[in-house]
Amino acid sequence: MNFSIVEGRHCVSRVTGPTHNFLGLRLSKLLTERVTVLKLPPVRKGGDGRLDEAQLQAAVIAGVEIANRECGTEWHVTEIAYIADDTPVYSQYELCARAVIKQLAAGKFSGSGQHSP
Helix, strand or coil: CEEEEECCEEEEEEEECCEEEEEEEEEECCCCCCCEEEEECCCCCCCCCCCCHHHHHHHHHHHHHHHHHHHCCCCEEEEEEEECCCCCCHHHHHHHHHHHHHHHHCCCCCCCCCECC
């Protein structure tokens, strides 16, 4: 996984063989009722946008909640950014969201550069 901060979002990209996922999160310590979901343009020409935003949002929020419990943190998602033609494996988005929170808890998102565990 590669981590970065882009346009104020905590981002992670994960590429394993045929699957690829990008997740950008805006986070807050305050609980919000509304989460904005932002679909970024496809990377590949003719990308089909197969991701279901409701399933994506549920997976991301679940991942953040799990990581919050594991790390003793209280982050809340205010925005989710994803790439339209990424692989629709929602468990990977849960994993990516958990990884973002764990990186934050470990102090590895202190700058705007890229980080790899």
